Amino acid sequence: MDHAEHHEEHPMIGYGTYISVWLALLILTSLTVAIAGFDLGQYTTAVAMLVAVVKTTLVGLYFMHLRYEPKVFHYMILVTFLIMVVIVIFTFIDDYRFSYLNHEVQAEVHH
Amino acid sequence: MAQTAAELSYTPYHRETSAFSGIFSWIFSTDHKRIGILYMISVLTMFIGGLCLGLLIRLELIAPGATVIDAPTYNAVFTLHGVIMIFLFIIPGIPAIFGNFIMPLQIGAEDVAFPRLNLLSWWLYISGAALLIIALFTGDKLPDTGWTFYAPYSTATEGNISLAVFAAFVLGFSSILTGLNFITTIHRLRAPGMTWFRMPLFCWGLYATAWIQVLATPVVGITLLLVILERGFGVGVFDPAIGGDPVLYQHLFWIYSHPAVYIMILPGMGVISDLLPAFTKRTIFGYKAIAFSTVSIAVVGYMVWGHHMFTSGMSGTAQIVFSFLTFLVAIPTGIKIFNWIASLYKGSIELRAPMLYTLSFIFLFSIGGLTGLVLGALATDMHVHDTYFVVGHFHYVMFGGLGIALFGAMHYWFPKMFGKMYNEAVAVVAWALIFVGFNVLYFPMFILGWNGMPRRYYDYLPEFQYWHVVSTIGSWILALGIFMMLFNLIRGITSGEKAEDNPWGASTLEWTVPSPPPLLNFLEPPHVTHGAYDFEAMNKGKKDSKKKKKGKK
Structure with missing residues (x-):
């Protein structure tokens, strides 16, 4: 081959x-x-x-x-990275919102 | 049929001599076919274990209150049922057994790309299983978290979680190595003329599965290690008491475990796409559509994990995005279902045992898939989340999908693997029992769930008892059918009639080699000239070779 x-x-x-x-x-x-x-x-x-x-x-x-x-390996790595990027972004969008909410709750508790 | 001298004198793979003898010639063999058989024995043993636990759960639920086991044991039993069925049965299931045995034959290869790595995968599987069994008999308390090991309970309970989680981690490695092996094999070892679009759809299913195995499994590996770190060293990752975030655990867990349900189902869909043409004697409808829908399920499947967490306090934006993406999966799945049904049109359908399983798959999986949309929609999910509706859906998709496809594959490739035939009449009766038992067992779960029966509960209100009793009776019918099927297959191995090379008249490459195949699969290197389901070209090729033989004489 x-x-x-x-x-x-x-x-x-x-x-x-x-x-x-x-x-x-x-x-x-x-x-x-x-x-x-x-x-x-x-x-x-x-x-x-x-x-x-x-x-x-x-x-x-x-x-x-x-x-x-060969190119095929470049594509494979690229796809892998793209999937990882999506996973990280999705998780952190939700997680950041969480920590933001937690801060709000804590702030209210302190007041 | 006239046989050539080479065909008469070949040694089948299971009679081949090697450096080892007896059982060692199997457990140290790097032959993909022997490894496939090893997986078959170990995976089915685990399946029977999980099945018995499932029967025990159903028996306990036959009446409200305590009946046969106490509540903590019940928690341990459903945890073990889940862990065994998921990690030891359905994830390795089809890829490890039939992917190993059949895929190299289907693409015209002598073996997989990394035979030793293949053997290592099996050893890792056995080690993982052994660790899990050790986890049961050591420690103060049985693991009782459910198969999802949700934090913070899993990081705080006294159960022997660390070892059970480590077992799942080792099993993950087995899965990754199998995936890696299959990707390389399909890329590098296809026979001359075997182009991507001439490959049987089973190989497409395995290829997409292999990518998920390689890319998603490390995520759960890391997650499980973090659980051990938190338990052992008090590192605050998931437990809010020490600064962690339990929802983060759910994210990480489902980033793997949702794609993992596609690890379970895609090979099953591949099996169905292979069985349909064999028993309708016509080319599959929409080959490319099925192949691409397989790949798109794998890709979209990565982005829907959040639908397991709609009620976990996820942000509203994320909920809507995940719900929308979940609905997208229905499109490629629908494409497959419609193509399969269209493949029946004008085919000459033979209702042999494997075909009966194939048709059951389409029926049961459609119910499973459509109830999945009920769960994927935000509003209805709020109502049925964590009820028996989810349990019903899950079993329809996984058992009705993958399990039934596996049984179909066991019958279909049986003559190729063992060179013997099972009893068709018994196989059909067993199928009927399985099909009826399955629906009697799992359909009441939808009704129970819709009426508000929560999942994982030991006790319930008397009003739910009627459907629980129906479901338990179904479990006995199903188990009877399964044991009958296994008995019939084992009897086929020991005293079945000798099978022909191609008893079904199927068109894919594995049926061109003798049954059972020789050590390196092909007596003459194959040269592929037509698509996997091109019956016309196959029959024409046969006529041509007969003419040649006559000419020589």
Whole structure:
């Protein structure tokens, strides 16, 4: 099958690439730590998530070889992520509303 | 029928010699067919266990107040009935037994993509089952939370929850590995000419199921670990007393467990789509519509979990969104039902035992599906939530759907798996008992629920007794039918007549190999030239090969 042949043919990836990716990951981790020191208000989570997404992408593309694999794997990963995004958004819409309600109730109790 | 020299001299898979002998040649075998049989034995054993617990529940409910067991035991019994039936019977059910045995044959492969991983899945299944049994006999109290392990009760009760939950976690791994194996097998090991749209619809069902197994099961794995963390180390995730949120547990649990009902039903729908053409001798109506509706049920099925929580204090917006999405699932399901019924049109219908199960599936599953809409609608759900209506719906969908499809599959693929035939007359009588018993057992639950009988209750008001008695009598008829069916099949294995390679005249690839199949399935590598249900092309192909043989002579 052509997929199988393609699999064996993918190019040798030098240590240089891996080391650069590793360094990039280290830098991004320090970035996350550094940012934690600033008060970004409601953007705190968003920025932390953004850095995490970049890191995940790097790991997926290089360490897990996604960059060198056939398109079908890209689609599979994409679908997986989309489903995860939907699940997280749906759950948190409800959960946030909950914590908001809880705060209201607590506020009333304190008054 | 003229047989070639190769066909006469082949060794069936169960006679093949290997490095191990006796039982070890089975429990250490990486042959997908032997693993399928291992699953069949273990899953059906669990089913009989769950069935006995179910009979006990029904017997207890024959009269109000205490009859045969006390209340705490009753709680433990319905918990075990649920856990065993869900995690050990219906989730592995069709994919693990028939997915393993039949799917590689149907796509023209020698085995699944990762045979060792396949064996590991079975071992994980057995380990999970063993852990669950250990959980029953150790600890101070039996697990009594219901199969859903709802927090905060599950994080606070004295029952032996941690081990039971860990057992479910291990079983989840078994499920994930099976899913992974099937996705890879269907992508990579299809025979030359076996395109996606020539695949039997059973394989489409398994493919969609496998994706759910891989993507949804980790969520419940994490959730169950969080329960253990909260119980063991007092980490506040779900218990509001230590800063948790019990509704979060319900979200996480149903993010898995709702797609899981599609893990249970999609392979069953695949079986039905395979059995219909075999017993009507015509191509299935709307092949692509059925294939795509399978995939869309899998996708939409991810986004409806909230309908289990309408009365849990969920936000109004979320309620409306989830209710709407729930209604969407009815569309692909309806597409399937209509296509199946259209497939009967102008077919030459043979009412053999597997076909009787197929028709029962369509009937029972339609009742189950439509009562699901009653529960999916916000206003009616407020009325019937947590009543016997839900229990009735669930059993119509799961048992009437998956269970009946599994019984149909057991009869349909029986000659291929064992090379023997069961007694048709006994099979039909057993089917009739099962069908009648099923409806007598579960239909009264709709009436009870509608009148306000709550689920999981040990005791009830005298006004509910009439329908409870009817339901209990139904459970005896159903159990009688099931034992008769199993007895008939076991007798078929030991002393049935020898089966032909293709006793039903079916058109899919597994019927072209000898019964039972040889170790690597195909004596000659198959080359597929037509769709799975193309009877015309199949018959033409047979004539051509006969002509060739004559020509050679």
